[in-house]
Amino acid sequence: MKPEVTERLLRLQIQIVSETKNHYLLARDNCLALLERTESGLGSLGSTGFMTESGLCYLCWKQDRAILVGKSVEKPASPSEVDSIQQFSRDLKAALVL
DSSP states (O other): OOHHHHHHHHHTTOEEEEEOSSEEEEEETTEEEEEEEETTEEEEEOOOEEEETTEEEEEEEETTEEEEEESSOEEEOOHHHHHHHHHHHHHHHHHHTO
């Protein structure tokens, strides 16, 4: 990852918590996202997940209600969870200049 991208992530308090040959795992608070690594640099950014007591969940909408959906759970998302997930996604895109 280019130093300027790493710097922007750090300024937004986004951490690289793990990396493999093909991906970076990025996190802030309870929000997580996978970022693809390619030979030419950074690839696609995955959906933002949210860690809950039931495991990793993703923000979905049913009619006009925000819900968190995971492998074995579906629960209403609080306004603060929605805000946190959406802000993390916006910050990631800005930092990565996608």
